[in-house]
Amino acid sequence: MMPMFDPAQYASRRARLIGQMRRGIAVIPTAPEIARNGGTHYPYRFDSHFFYLTGFEEPEAVLVLVAGDAPQAILFCREKNPEREVWDGFRFGPEAAREIFGFDAAYPIAQLDEKLVELMGDQPALFHPVGRDASWDTRLLGLRGRVQEKIRSGIAAPDEIRDVRVALDEMRLIKDDGELATMRRAAATSANAHARAMRATRPGRMEYEIEAELLHEFCTSGARSPAYPSIVAGGSNGCVLHYVGNSAPLKDGDLLLVDAGCEVEGYAADITRTFPVSGKFGAAQREVYEMVLAAQAAAISVARPGARWNDPHDAALRVIAQGLLDLKLCDGSVDGVLESESYKRYYMHRTGHWLGLDVHDVGAYKTGSAWRALQPGMTFTVEPGCYIRAADDVPQALWNIGVRIEDDVAITPGGCEVLTGGAPKTVAAIEELMKPALTT
Numbered sequence: 001m002m003p004m005f006d007p008a009q010y011a012s013r014r015a016r017l018i019g020q021m022r023r024g025i026a027v028i029p030t031a032p033e034i035a036r037n038g039g040t041h042y043p044y045r046f047d048s049h050f051f052y053l054t055g056f057e058e059p060e061a062v063l064v065l066v067a068g069d070a071p072q073a074i075l076f077c078r079e080k081n082p083e084r085e086v087w088d089g090f091r092f093g094p095e096a097a098r099e100i101f102g103f104d105a106a107y108p109i110a111q112l113d114e115k116l117v118e119l120m121g122d123q124p125a126l127f128h129p130v131g132r133d134a135s136w137d138t139r140l141l142g143l144r145g146r147v148q149e150k151i152r153s154g155i156a157a158p159d160e161i162r163d164v165r166v167a168l169d170e171m172r173l174i175k176d177d178g179e180l181a182t183m184r185r186a187a188a189t190s191a192n193a194h195a196r197a198m199r200a201t202r203p204g205r206m207e208y209e210i211e212a213e214l215l216h217e218f219c220t221s222g223a224r225s226p227a228y229p230s231i232v233a234g235g236s237n238g239c240v241l242h243y244v245g246n247s248a249p250l251k252d253g254d255l256l257l258v259d260a261g262c263e264v265e266g267y268a269a270d271i272t273r274t275f276p277v278s279g280k281f282g283a284a285q286r287e288v289y290e291m292v293l294a295a296q297a298a299a300i301s302v303a304r305p306g307a308r309w310n311d312p313h314d315a316a317l318r319v320i321a322q323g324l325l326d327l328k329l330c331d332g333s334v335d336g337v338l339e340s341e342s343y344k345r346y347y348m349h350r351t352g353h354w355l356g357l358d359v360h361d362v363g364a365y366k367t368g369s370a371w372r373a374l375q376p377g378m379t380f381t382v383e384p385g386c387y388i389r390a391a392d393d394v395p396q397a398l399w400n401i402g403v404r405i406e407d408d409v410a411i412t413p414g415g416c417e418v419l420t421g422g423a424p425k426t427v428a429a430i431e432e433l434m435k436p437a438l439t440t
Protein backbone atom coordinates (compact mmCIF):
# COMPACT_ATOMS: atom_id res chain seq x y z
CA MET A 1 0.00 0.00 0.00
CA MET A 2 2.80 2.42 0.72
CA PRO A 3 3.70 3.36 -2.90
CA MET A 4 0.26 4.93 -3.41
CA PHE A 5 0.25 6.57 0.00
CA ASP A 6 -0.53 10.29 -0.09
CA PRO A 7 -0.73 11.76 3.43
CA ALA A 8 -2.27 15.00 2.11
CA GLN A 9 -5.50 13.31 1.08
CA TYR A 10 -6.01 11.87 4.56
CA ALA A 11 -5.14 15.21 6.15
CA SER A 12 -7.73 16.92 3.97
CA ARG A 13 -10.39 14.39 5.01
CA ARG A 14 -9.55 15.02 8.67
CA ALA A 15 -9.80 18.77 8.07
CA ARG A 16 -13.22 18.33 6.45
CA LEU A 17 -14.48 16.28 9.37
CA ILE A 18 -13.09 18.78 11.87
CA GLY A 19 -14.89 21.52 9.92
CA GLN A 20 -18.17 19.62 10.21
CA MET A 21 -17.72 18.97 13.92
CA ARG A 22 -17.14 22.71 14.45
CA ARG A 23 -16.36 22.25 18.17
CA GLY A 24 -15.59 19.16 20.22
CA ILE A 25 -13.37 16.11 20.25
CA ALA A 26 -13.64 12.94 18.17
CA VAL A 27 -12.26 9.55 19.19
CA ILE A 28 -12.08 7.02 16.35
CA PRO A 29 -10.45 3.68 17.19
CA THR A 30 -9.32 1.18 14.60
CA ALA A 31 -10.61 -2.41 14.69
CA PRO A 32 -9.44 -4.85 17.37
CA GLU A 33 -7.50 -7.98 16.57
CA ILE A 34 -9.76 -11.03 16.98
CA ALA A 35 -8.39 -14.26 18.44
CA ARG A 36 -9.17 -17.38 16.41
CA ASN A 37 -7.91 -19.78 19.02
CA GLY A 38 -4.78 -20.25 21.16
CA GLY A 39 -2.10 -17.87 19.94
CA THR A 40 -3.61 -17.25 16.50
CA HIS A 41 -5.76 -14.44 15.16
CA TYR A 42 -8.11 -13.97 12.24
CA PRO A 43 -6.44 -12.02 9.42
CA TYR A 44 -6.34 -8.44 10.62
CA ARG A 45 -8.47 -5.81 8.88
CA PHE A 46 -8.39 -2.19 10.06
CA ASP A 47 -11.56 -0.21 10.70
CA SER A 48 -12.74 1.51 7.53
CA HIS A 49 -13.57 4.86 9.15
CA PHE A 50 -10.21 4.98 10.91
CA PHE A 51 -8.39 4.02 7.71
CA TYR A 52 -10.32 6.59 5.65
CA LEU A 53 -8.99 9.32 7.91
CA THR A 54 -5.45 8.04 8.47
CA GLY A 55 -4.22 5.48 5.92
CA PHE A 56 -2.73 3.76 8.98
CA GLU A 57 -3.07 -0.03 8.96
CA GLU A 58 -1.69 -1.16 12.32
CA PRO A 59 -3.96 -2.51 15.06
CA GLU A 60 -4.08 -0.85 18.50
CA ALA A 61 -4.41 2.66 17.15
CA VAL A 62 -6.83 5.50 17.83
CA LEU A 63 -7.32 8.79 16.02
CA VAL A 64 -8.28 11.81 18.11
CA LEU A 65 -9.47 14.98 16.40
CA VAL A 66 -9.94 18.25 18.20
CA ALA A 67 -12.15 20.82 16.48
CA GLY A 68 -12.40 24.48 17.39
CA ASP A 69 -9.97 27.36 17.57
CA ALA A 70 -6.89 25.15 17.74
CA PRO A 71 -7.70 22.09 15.58
CA GLN A 72 -5.50 19.03 16.03
CA ALA A 73 -5.17 15.50 14.65
CA ILE A 74 -3.50 13.14 17.10
CA LEU A 75 -2.60 9.49 16.61
CA PHE A 76 -2.21 7.00 19.42
CA CYS A 77 -0.40 3.85 18.30
CA ARG A 78 1.88 1.04 19.43
CA GLU A 79 5.36 2.01 20.53
CA LYS A 80 8.44 0.72 18.77
CA ASN A 81 9.41 -2.54 20.46
CA PRO A 82 12.41 -4.41 19.01
CA GLU A 83 11.53 -7.58 20.89
CA ARG A 84 7.88 -7.68 19.77
CA GLU A 85 8.93 -6.72 16.24
CA VAL A 86 10.97 -9.93 16.11
CA TRP A 87 7.71 -11.84 16.62
CA ASP A 88 5.06 -9.67 14.98
CA GLY A 89 6.98 -7.54 12.50
CA PHE A 90 7.53 -3.86 11.91
CA ARG A 91 5.55 -1.17 13.68
CA PHE A 92 5.93 2.56 13.04
CA GLY A 93 5.89 3.86 16.58
CA PRO A 94 4.45 7.31 17.38
CA GLU A 95 7.38 9.40 16.19
CA ALA A 96 7.67 7.95 12.69
CA ALA A 97 3.88 7.65 12.37
CA ARG A 98 3.46 11.35 13.13
CA GLU A 99 6.04 12.34 10.58
CA ILE A 100 5.08 9.95 7.77
CA PHE A 101 1.30 10.09 8.16
CA GLY A 102 1.21 13.82 8.90
CA PHE A 103 -0.42 14.08 12.33
CA ASP A 104 0.01 17.11 14.58
CA ALA A 105 1.06 14.81 17.41
CA ALA A 106 1.37 11.11 18.18
CA TYR A 107 1.63 9.24 21.48
CA PRO A 108 1.96 5.66 22.67
CA ILE A 109 -1.42 3.92 22.84
CA ALA A 110 -0.79 3.24 26.54
CA GLN A 111 -1.15 6.98 27.18
CA LEU A 112 -4.57 7.22 25.54
CA ASP A 113 -6.73 7.38 28.66
CA GLU A 114 -4.61 9.97 30.47
CA LYS A 115 -4.35 12.18 27.39
CA LEU A 116 -8.06 11.89 26.66
CA VAL A 117 -8.94 13.06 30.16
CA GLU A 118 -6.83 16.17 29.43
CA LEU A 119 -8.07 16.67 25.88
CA MET A 120 -11.76 16.25 26.73
CA GLY A 121 -11.64 19.06 29.28
CA ASP A 122 -13.83 21.99 28.27
CA GLN A 123 -14.83 20.35 24.98
CA PRO A 124 -18.57 20.80 24.42
CA ALA A 125 -19.09 17.52 22.52
CA LEU A 126 -17.60 14.05 22.32
CA PHE A 127 -17.89 12.40 18.90
CA HIS A 128 -17.29 8.69 18.44
CA PRO A 129 -18.94 5.69 16.75
CA VAL A 130 -21.64 5.48 19.42
CA GLY A 131 -22.90 1.96 20.06
CA ARG A 132 -20.56 0.17 17.67
CA ASP A 133 -18.47 -1.39 20.41
CA ALA A 134 -19.87 -1.54 23.93
CA SER A 135 -16.41 -1.63 25.49
CA TRP A 136 -15.49 1.68 23.84
CA ASP A 137 -18.81 3.23 24.89
CA THR A 138 -18.11 2.25 28.49
CA ARG A 139 -14.48 3.33 28.37
CA LEU A 140 -15.25 6.75 26.94
CA LEU A 141 -18.10 7.34 29.38
CA GLY A 142 -15.72 6.43 32.19
CA LEU A 143 -13.13 8.91 30.94
CA ARG A 144 -15.79 11.57 30.61
CA GLY A 145 -16.68 10.82 34.24
CA ARG A 146 -13.09 11.50 35.22
CA VAL A 147 -13.26 14.87 33.48
CA GLN A 148 -16.49 15.63 35.36
CA GLU A 149 -14.64 15.09 38.60
CA LYS A 150 -12.53 18.15 37.75
CA ILE A 151 -15.54 20.43 37.96
CA ARG A 152 -14.24 22.16 41.09
CA SER A 153 -11.10 23.10 39.14
CA GLY A 154 -13.36 24.87 36.67
CA ILE A 155 -13.03 22.20 33.95
CA ALA A 156 -16.17 21.02 32.18
CA ALA A 157 -16.78 17.62 30.55
CA PRO A 158 -18.46 17.30 27.13
CA ASP A 159 -22.18 17.49 27.70
CA GLU A 160 -23.09 16.17 24.28
CA ILE A 161 -22.24 12.73 22.91
CA ARG A 162 -22.59 12.50 19.15
CA ASP A 163 -22.13 9.76 16.58
CA VAL A 164 -19.15 10.72 14.42
CA ARG A 165 -20.44 8.39 11.70
CA VAL A 166 -23.25 10.77 10.79
CA ALA A 167 -20.72 13.04 9.08
CA LEU A 168 -18.19 10.37 8.13
CA ASP A 169 -20.66 8.09 6.38
CA GLU A 170 -21.76 10.96 4.16
CA MET A 171 -18.15 11.82 3.34
CA ARG A 172 -17.38 8.22 2.42
CA LEU A 173 -20.46 7.93 0.23
CA ILE A 174 -19.00 10.20 -2.46
CA LYS A 175 -15.77 8.74 -3.81
CA ASP A 176 -12.99 11.02 -5.03
CA ASP A 177 -10.89 10.37 -8.14
CA GLY A 178 -8.24 8.47 -6.18
CA GLU A 179 -10.82 6.19 -4.61
CA LEU A 180 -12.46 5.57 -7.98
CA ALA A 181 -9.09 4.69 -9.51
CA THR A 182 -8.48 2.17 -6.70
CA MET A 183 -11.97 0.72 -7.11
CA ARG A 184 -11.34 0.29 -10.86
CA ARG A 185 -8.26 -1.77 -10.00
CA ALA A 186 -10.18 -3.93 -7.53
CA ALA A 187 -12.92 -4.35 -10.14
CA ALA A 188 -10.54 -5.28 -12.96
CA THR A 189 -8.71 -7.88 -10.88
CA SER A 190 -12.00 -9.34 -9.67
CA ALA A 191 -13.32 -9.49 -13.24
CA ASN A 192 -10.20 -11.39 -14.32
CA ALA A 193 -10.72 -13.76 -11.40
CA HIS A 194 -14.25 -14.53 -12.59
CA ALA A 195 -12.98 -15.25 -16.09
CA ARG A 196 -10.34 -17.55 -14.60
CA ALA A 197 -13.04 -19.31 -12.54
CA MET A 198 -15.08 -19.91 -15.69
CA ARG A 199 -12.10 -21.35 -17.53
CA ALA A 200 -11.30 -23.66 -14.61
CA THR A 201 -14.83 -25.00 -14.09
CA ARG A 202 -15.77 -28.50 -15.14
CA PRO A 203 -17.84 -31.35 -13.75
CA GLY A 204 -16.18 -33.21 -10.90
CA ARG A 205 -14.15 -30.30 -9.57
CA MET A 206 -14.97 -29.12 -6.05
CA GLU A 207 -16.48 -25.72 -5.36
CA TYR A 208 -13.44 -24.87 -3.21
CA GLU A 209 -11.13 -25.60 -6.13
CA ILE A 210 -12.83 -22.79 -8.01
CA GLU A 211 -12.51 -20.63 -4.89
CA ALA A 212 -8.76 -21.31 -5.07
CA GLU A 213 -8.68 -20.07 -8.67
CA LEU A 214 -10.30 -16.82 -7.57
CA LEU A 215 -7.79 -16.40 -4.75
CA HIS A 216 -4.93 -17.14 -7.11
CA GLU A 217 -5.99 -14.34 -9.43
CA PHE A 218 -6.58 -11.90 -6.57
CA CYS A 219 -3.22 -12.50 -4.96
CA THR A 220 -1.19 -12.53 -8.15
CA SER A 221 -2.76 -9.30 -9.41
CA GLY A 222 -2.22 -6.82 -6.61
CA ALA A 223 -4.87 -7.77 -4.07
CA ARG A 224 -4.04 -9.30 -0.72
CA SER A 225 -7.41 -10.80 0.11
CA PRO A 226 -11.03 -11.18 -0.89
CA ALA A 227 -13.30 -8.31 0.18
CA TYR A 228 -15.71 -10.86 1.71
CA PRO A 229 -15.94 -14.65 1.83
CA SER A 230 -16.33 -15.94 -1.73
CA ILE A 231 -19.54 -17.76 -2.60
CA VAL A 232 -18.96 -20.66 -4.99
CA ALA A 233 -22.30 -22.38 -5.21
CA GLY A 234 -23.18 -25.17 -7.63
CA GLY A 235 -26.73 -26.34 -8.40
CA SER A 236 -29.12 -26.01 -5.46
CA ASN A 237 -26.43 -24.22 -3.41
CA GLY A 238 -26.89 -21.30 -5.80
CA CYS A 239 -30.34 -20.81 -4.26
CA VAL A 240 -28.79 -20.26 -0.81
CA LEU A 241 -28.04 -16.55 -0.76
CA HIS A 242 -25.16 -16.62 1.73
CA TYR A 243 -23.75 -20.07 0.92
CA VAL A 244 -20.08 -20.08 1.88
CA GLY A 245 -19.47 -23.79 2.51
CA ASN A 246 -17.96 -24.10 -0.99
CA SER A 247 -17.45 -27.79 -0.34
CA ALA A 248 -19.61 -29.69 -2.86
CA PRO A 249 -18.58 -31.30 -6.14
CA LEU A 250 -19.68 -29.58 -9.35
CA LYS A 251 -22.20 -31.53 -11.39
CA ASP A 252 -22.71 -31.65 -15.13
CA GLY A 253 -25.98 -29.91 -15.97
CA ASP A 254 -25.89 -27.58 -12.96
CA LEU A 255 -25.28 -23.87 -12.88
CA LEU A 256 -22.44 -22.43 -10.80
CA LEU A 257 -23.02 -19.12 -9.03
CA VAL A 258 -19.82 -17.31 -8.04
CA ASP A 259 -20.03 -14.16 -5.90
CA ALA A 260 -16.49 -12.94 -5.26
CA GLY A 261 -14.47 -9.75 -5.25
CA CYS A 262 -11.10 -8.69 -3.97
CA GLU A 263 -9.99 -5.84 -1.76
CA VAL A 264 -7.35 -3.43 -3.09
CA GLU A 265 -5.92 -0.80 -0.74
CA GLY A 266 -8.98 -1.27 1.44
CA TYR A 267 -11.55 -0.92 -1.37
CA ALA A 268 -13.89 -3.74 -2.35
CA ALA A 269 -15.16 -5.12 -5.61
CA ASP A 270 -18.30 -7.28 -5.53
CA ILE A 271 -19.10 -9.34 -8.62
CA THR A 272 -21.44 -12.25 -9.23
CA ARG A 273 -21.45 -14.38 -12.32
CA THR A 274 -23.53 -17.47 -12.96
CA PHE A 275 -22.49 -19.98 -15.60
CA PRO A 276 -23.04 -23.62 -16.56
CA VAL A 277 -20.68 -26.21 -15.07
CA SER A 278 -20.56 -27.91 -18.48
CA GLY A 279 -19.86 -24.66 -20.33
CA LYS A 280 -23.24 -24.69 -22.12
CA PHE A 281 -26.53 -23.34 -20.73
CA GLY A 282 -29.56 -25.63 -20.82
CA ALA A 283 -32.77 -24.18 -22.31
CA ALA A 284 -34.47 -23.40 -18.98
CA GLN A 285 -31.24 -22.12 -17.44
CA ARG A 286 -30.75 -19.85 -20.39
CA GLU A 287 -34.29 -18.48 -20.15
CA VAL A 288 -33.88 -17.57 -16.49
CA TYR A 289 -30.39 -16.19 -17.12
CA GLU A 290 -31.54 -13.92 -19.96
CA MET A 291 -34.35 -12.63 -17.75
CA VAL A 292 -31.94 -11.68 -14.96
CA LEU A 293 -29.51 -10.17 -17.48
CA ALA A 294 -32.32 -8.03 -18.94
CA ALA A 295 -33.32 -6.97 -15.42
CA GLN A 296 -29.75 -5.91 -14.73
CA ALA A 297 -29.53 -3.98 -18.02
CA ALA A 298 -32.78 -2.18 -17.16
CA ALA A 299 -31.43 -1.27 -13.73
CA ILE A 300 -28.10 0.00 -15.06
CA SER A 301 -29.86 2.04 -17.75
CA VAL A 302 -31.58 4.22 -15.13
CA ALA A 303 -28.51 4.75 -12.92
CA ARG A 304 -27.61 8.38 -13.48
CA PRO A 305 -27.39 11.65 -11.54
CA GLY A 306 -30.75 12.76 -10.24
CA ALA A 307 -32.31 9.30 -10.38
CA ARG A 308 -33.48 7.98 -7.01
CA TRP A 309 -31.66 5.18 -5.22
CA ASN A 310 -34.64 2.90 -5.72
CA ASP A 311 -35.05 3.50 -9.47
CA PRO A 312 -32.63 0.72 -10.53
CA HIS A 313 -34.40 -1.69 -8.15
CA ASP A 314 -37.81 -0.76 -9.53
CA ALA A 315 -36.58 -1.13 -13.11
CA ALA A 316 -35.13 -4.58 -12.38
CA LEU A 317 -38.26 -5.67 -10.54
CA ARG A 318 -40.52 -4.91 -13.51
CA VAL A 319 -38.42 -7.10 -15.79
CA ILE A 320 -38.30 -9.89 -13.24
CA ALA A 321 -42.04 -9.71 -12.64
CA GLN A 322 -42.67 -10.09 -16.38
CA GLY A 323 -40.13 -12.91 -16.55
CA LEU A 324 -41.78 -14.79 -13.69
CA LEU A 325 -45.12 -14.47 -15.50
CA ASP A 326 -43.53 -15.80 -18.71
CA LEU A 327 -42.05 -18.72 -16.76
CA LYS A 328 -45.49 -19.34 -15.19
CA LEU A 329 -43.99 -19.02 -11.72
CA CYS A 330 -46.33 -16.10 -10.93
CA ASP A 331 -49.88 -15.35 -12.04
CA GLY A 332 -51.71 -12.19 -13.04
CA SER A 333 -50.18 -8.96 -14.32
CA VAL A 334 -46.83 -7.25 -13.80
CA ASP A 335 -48.49 -4.66 -11.57
CA GLY A 336 -50.28 -7.43 -9.67
CA VAL A 337 -47.02 -9.33 -9.09
CA LEU A 338 -45.36 -6.14 -7.86
CA GLU A 339 -48.31 -5.18 -5.70
CA SER A 340 -48.68 -8.62 -4.07
CA GLU A 341 -44.88 -9.09 -3.88
CA SER A 342 -45.35 -12.65 -5.14
CA TYR A 343 -41.96 -12.21 -6.88
CA LYS A 344 -40.31 -12.37 -3.45
CA ARG A 345 -40.50 -16.14 -3.47
CA TYR A 346 -37.90 -16.06 -6.27
CA TYR A 347 -36.25 -12.65 -5.83
CA MET A 348 -36.04 -11.83 -2.15
CA HIS A 349 -33.16 -9.36 -1.94
CA ARG A 350 -32.72 -5.82 -3.14
CA THR A 351 -30.91 -4.86 -6.34
CA GLY A 352 -27.82 -3.33 -4.77
CA HIS A 353 -25.95 -1.59 -1.99
CA TRP A 354 -23.31 1.11 -1.66
CA LEU A 355 -19.79 -0.18 -2.27
CA GLY A 356 -16.46 1.22 -1.10
CA LEU A 357 -14.13 0.48 1.79
CA ASP A 358 -16.84 -1.85 3.06
CA VAL A 359 -18.49 -4.25 0.67
CA HIS A 360 -21.82 -3.08 2.10
CA ASP A 361 -20.59 0.46 2.34
CA VAL A 362 -21.83 3.23 4.58
CA GLY A 363 -24.23 6.02 3.66
CA ALA A 364 -27.95 6.56 4.09
CA TYR A 365 -30.25 5.26 1.36
CA LYS A 366 -32.93 7.81 2.14
CA THR A 367 -32.94 11.49 2.93
CA GLY A 368 -35.93 11.99 5.18
CA SER A 369 -38.59 9.71 3.79
CA ALA A 370 -37.43 9.90 0.16
CA TRP A 371 -34.96 7.59 -1.58
CA ARG A 372 -31.87 9.69 -2.04
CA ALA A 373 -30.90 11.18 -5.38
CA LEU A 374 -27.86 9.64 -7.08
CA GLN A 375 -24.81 11.89 -7.51
CA PRO A 376 -21.50 11.56 -9.34
CA GLY A 377 -19.00 9.67 -7.20
CA MET A 378 -21.53 7.31 -5.64
CA THR A 379 -20.58 3.67 -6.19
CA PHE A 380 -22.88 0.71 -5.78
CA THR A 381 -23.71 -2.77 -6.99
CA VAL A 382 -26.47 -3.77 -9.39
CA GLU A 383 -27.29 -7.39 -8.64
CA PRO A 384 -30.69 -8.77 -9.56
CA GLY A 385 -31.23 -12.49 -9.19
CA CYS A 386 -33.73 -15.31 -9.42
CA TYR A 387 -33.61 -18.37 -7.18
CA ILE A 388 -35.92 -21.27 -7.97
CA ARG A 389 -35.92 -24.08 -5.44
CA ALA A 390 -37.31 -27.55 -6.05
CA ALA A 391 -41.01 -27.57 -5.14
CA ASP A 392 -44.12 -29.47 -6.18
CA ASP A 393 -45.74 -26.44 -7.76
CA VAL A 394 -42.66 -25.55 -9.86
CA PRO A 395 -41.89 -27.21 -13.23
CA GLN A 396 -39.04 -29.65 -12.72
CA ALA A 397 -37.01 -28.11 -15.54
CA LEU A 398 -36.62 -24.99 -13.39
CA TRP A 399 -35.56 -26.69 -10.17
CA ASN A 400 -32.34 -25.52 -8.56
CA ILE A 401 -31.73 -22.70 -10.98
CA GLY A 402 -30.16 -19.92 -8.96
CA VAL A 403 -28.95 -16.95 -10.99
CA ARG A 404 -27.46 -13.67 -9.82
CA ILE A 405 -25.61 -11.20 -12.01
CA GLU A 406 -23.79 -8.48 -10.11
CA ASP A 407 -21.73 -5.56 -11.36
CA ASP A 408 -20.29 -2.47 -9.70
CA VAL A 409 -21.13 0.97 -11.04
CA ALA A 410 -20.00 4.52 -10.36
CA ILE A 411 -22.32 7.42 -11.06
CA THR A 412 -20.68 9.86 -13.50
CA PRO A 413 -21.87 13.33 -14.59
CA GLY A 414 -23.45 11.78 -17.71
CA GLY A 415 -24.78 8.48 -16.37
CA CYS A 416 -22.78 5.66 -14.90
CA GLU A 417 -19.59 3.72 -15.46
CA VAL A 418 -19.70 -0.05 -15.09
CA LEU A 419 -16.46 -0.83 -13.26
CA THR A 420 -16.69 -4.61 -13.61
CA GLY A 421 -17.48 -4.95 -17.32
CA GLY A 422 -14.40 -7.13 -17.81
CA ALA A 423 -16.16 -10.18 -16.39
CA PRO A 424 -17.89 -12.10 -19.23
CA LYS A 425 -21.65 -11.79 -18.91
CA THR A 426 -23.60 -12.58 -22.06
CA VAL A 427 -24.51 -16.19 -22.77
CA ALA A 428 -22.37 -16.05 -25.93
CA ALA A 429 -19.32 -14.60 -24.13
CA ILE A 430 -19.52 -17.14 -21.32
CA GLU A 431 -20.00 -20.14 -23.62
CA GLU A 432 -17.15 -18.95 -25.83
CA LEU A 433 -14.79 -18.56 -22.87
CA MET A 434 -15.74 -21.95 -21.45
CA LYS A 435 -15.26 -23.88 -24.70
CA PRO A 436 -12.78 -26.66 -23.99
CA ALA A 437 -9.31 -25.68 -25.15
CA LEU A 438 -8.44 -27.26 -28.50
CA THR A 439 -5.91 -30.01 -28.09
CA THR A 440 -3.35 -30.58 -30.81
Ligand code: GLY
Pocket residue numbers: 228259260270353359383406
Ligand atom coordinates in the same frame (compact mmCIF):
# COMPACT_ATOMS: atom_id res chain seq x y z
N1 GLY B 1 -21.22 -10.30 -1.85
C1 GLY B 1 -22.13 -9.68 -0.99
C2 GLY B 1 -23.23 -9.07 -1.72
O1 GLY B 1 -23.36 -9.28 -2.91
O2 GLY B 1 -23.98 -8.30 -1.19
Ligand code: MN
Pocket residue numbers: 270353381383406
Ligand atom coordinates in the same frame (compact mmCIF):
# COMPACT_ATOMS: atom_id res chain seq x y z
MN1 MN C 1 -23.35 -7.22 -3.47
Ligand code: MN
Pocket residue numbers: 259260270271272406
Ligand atom coordinates in the same frame (compact mmCIF):
# COMPACT_ATOMS: atom_id res chain seq x y z
MN1 MN D 1 -21.84 -10.04 -4.15
